[in-house]
Amino acid sequence: MGNFYATFAVTSVITAIALYTAPQLLPERFSRAVIRFCLIDFGLAALYSIFIWPFFINPLRHIPGPTSYNILYGNGTAQFSKPPGQEMLNWVQNIPNNGLLRFRGFFNEDRLIPTSPETLKSVLADNSYDFEKPPAIRKFLVKILGAGLILVEGDVHKFQRKNVLPSFQLKHIKELYPVFWGKSRGLVEGIEMEIEHSGKSVGGHVVEFGEWATRVTLDIIGLAGMGRDFNAVRNDDDPLVSAYNELLEPTTERAVYFAANIVGPQDLIQKLPWKQNRVLRETTGKLKYFCLRMVGEKREKAKMKGEGGNDILSLLIESNNFSDEELVDQMLTFLAAGHETTSSALTWAIWLLATNPDWQTQLRDEIREHLPSISSTTETPTDAEIEALPILNAVINETLRLYPTVPITIRQATRDTFIGSQPVPKGTRVLLVPWAINRSKYLWGEEAEKFLPGRWLQPGTANTGGAKSNYAQITFLHGPRSCIGMGFAKSEFKCLLAAVAGRFEISMADPNEKVWPAGVITTKPVHRMHVKMKKLEGW
Numbered sequence: 327m328g329n330f331y332a333t334f335a336v337t338s339v340i341t342a343i344a345l346y347t348a349p350q351l352l353p354e355r356f357s358r359a360v361i362r363f364c365l366i367d368f369g370l371a372a373l374y375s376i377f378i379w380p381f382f383i384n385p386l387r388h389i390p391g392p393t394s395y396n397i398l399y400g401n402g403t404a405q406f407s408k409p410p411g412q413e414m415l416n417w418v419q420n421i422p423n424n425g426l427l428r429f430r431g432f433f434n435e436d437r438l439i440p441t442s443p444e445t446l447k448s449v450l451a452d453n454s455y456d457f458e459k460p461p462a463i464r465k466f467l468v469k470i471l472g473a474g475l476i477l478v479e480g481d482v483h484k485f486q487r488k489n490v491l492p493s494f495q496l497k498h499i500k501e502l503y504p505v506f507w508g509k510s511r512g513l514v515e516g517i518e519m520e521i522e523h524s525g526k527s528v529g530g531h532v533v534e535f536g537e538w539a540t541r542v543t544l545d546i547i548g549l550a551g552m553g554r555d556f557n558a559v560r561n562d563d564d565p566l567v568s569a570y571n572e573l574l575e576p577t578t579e580r581a582v583y584f585a586a587n588i589v590g591p592q593d594l595i596q597k598l599p600w601k602q603n604r605v606l607r608e609t610t611g612k613l614k615y616f617c618l619r620m621v622g623e624k625r626e627k628a629k630m631k632g633e634g635g636n637d638i639l640s641l642l643i644e645s646n647n648f649s650d651e652e653l654v655d656q657m658l659t660f661l662a663a664g665h666e667t668t669s670s671a672l673t674w675a676i677w678l679l680a681t682n683p684d685w686q687t688q689l690r691d692e693i694r695e696h697l698p699s700i701s702s703t704t705e706t707p708t709d710a711e712i713e714a715l716p717i718l719n720a721v722i723n724e725t726l727r728l729y730p731t732v733p734i735t736i737r738q739a740t741r742d743t744f745i746g747s748q749p750v751p752k753g754t755r756v757l758l759v760p761w762a763i764n765r766s767k768y769l770w771g772e773e774a775e776k777f778l779p780g781r782w783l784q785p786g787t788a789n790t791g792g793a794k795s796n797y798a799q800i801t802f803l804h805g806p807r808s809c810i811g812m813g814f815a816k817s818e819f820k821c822l823l824a825a826v827a828g829r830f831e832i833s834m835a836d837p838n839e840k841v842w843p844a845g846v847i848t849t850k851p852v853h854r855m856h857v858k859m860k861k862l863e864g865w
């Protein structure tokens with residue numbers, strides 16, 4: 327659209343000159359003259375920004391993209407397609423391009439989609455700091471989650487990333503396996519109890535698995551991330567968890583409030599006498615208070631008894647690089663980024679196993695042959711034993727490929743820059759679409775959209791799935807803004823899936839149910855995940 331303010335300045339000058347030379351166009355009353363001036367000015371600016379610039383001037387207009395669009399809102403609704411990212415996948419599969427697609431969003435604003443390893447590398451690695459998260463989204467979320475790693479940009483991000491990274495190193499993740507396995511046992515026991523209480527132990531009982539997944543991943547991020555046992559699998563009365571759930575409770579009014587803050591004048595909206603403003607202030611205040619108290623207690627304990635823990639927060643405290651307030655921001659970030667994401671991945675894996683019984687059996691056989699029973703309280707598998715299971719590795723990688731839990735994420739060019747050899751003006755929005763890249767037939771072959779764990783089981787393909795480039799899979803993105811918790815998430819995911827698939831036979835409650843992903847940031851099955859689970863003896 328070009329620079330919005332510059333457009334207005336130019337159209338104001340044009341309007342002023344036009345009215346000066348044709349004063350008969352202005353009514354006599356001053357107030358009416360001002361209104362007419364503004365209307366003409368606004369009309370000219372809109373005409374230029376919505377029609378002239380995008381269709382006749384914009385240097386990006388020759389990049390291939392969908393040819394059918396609405397004249398006013400372009401293909402803006404594609405961002406809300408179901409499943410999220412599906413419309414973009416259709417473009418990737420069907421519109422020939424040289425690594426970049428362009429479409430017009432609302433009011434014909436440009437949107438670019440990198441589609442090849444080269445252009446993805448350009449955005450994610452080579453020019454990563456030229457592309458930031460859109461400022462309005464960041465400004466609003468910082469009020470809720472604080473200025474933690476996921477929301478800061480530029481030098482502050484470089485500093486935080488450098489100082490948080492050591493706590494997520496492989497050697498630390500290895501130490502967390504007992505927590506992952508112990509919490510996986512808690513999950514299995516919880517489901518076993520639900521089955522027992524239902525009185526349907528013999529034939530199996532229908533369980534809504536998504537809720538279990540949410541609770542157990544919350545427990546894991548609590549204990550492994552912050553050294554606090556929320557025990558959400560057994561109860562939900564932890565004050566920190568209650569405040570967190572209250573904050574993210576998905577009501578319609580909350581959704582409208584969030585949307586108004588992102589697209590509207592945020593500072594004004596936050597001054598309105600809207601109940602959501604007060605609720606948000608109070609719950610974030612509560613959440614931050616609990617976190618601050620936890621950080622204080624941990625710091626004190628480490629000082630008095632020289633006792634640090636092996637959770638991520640303890641390691642960050644030990645590193646001495648962050649103030650208490652900064653640690654609170656990181657805690658809220660880990661809570662938000664590190665639990666619904668893994669919970670979503672686990673839920674999709676359960677669905678894929680329920681609908682692919684052959685792979686379910688093969689996975690169960692592998693687990694039962696090589697790992698101690700999940701019910702054993704004396705034996706815990708080592709990280710090496712879990713990492714050595716090829717089918718488990720194949721199933722989690724294929725799940726993460728087909729159901730990336732963040733299907734779309736957005737960037738905005740902060741300066742005039744390049745994607746590959748294509749100049750990209752400041753302000754252009756770029757969509758990174760894991761859903762479309764991970765399923766692209768150009769990167770994964772004709773069977774790209776099929777669940778085929780075997781692609782990770784061929785000689786030399788355990789880490790690549792047979793794709794020629796790392797950038798064929800962008801579930802965790804790549805480069806300086808990639809998911810810092812990838813190793814944590816994959817290890818946790820492996821333990822949880824091994825425990826559940828080893829213990830239960832899983833089938834769909836309704837084999838004819840149409841299941842598809844829905845959600846705004848992370849995805850879950852649209853009607854939740856109702857599966858029949860039957861406890862299997864002999865392990």
Ligand code: HEM
Pocket residue numbers: 475476477487547551659660663664665667668671730731732735736801802803806807808809810811812814815
């Ligand atoms: C299957 C599980 C997960 C998936 C698919 C996932 C995916 C992602 C993605 C796509 C991003 C980039 C978002 C963007 O910049 O637009 C991201 C960033 C991040 N993730 Fe994860 N994530 C997962 C689990 C976790 C876990 C368990 C943690 C923490 C314990 C975590 C912590 C973070 C943080 C801190 C960032 C921001 C990194 C930065 O900007 O430097 N994630 N994740």
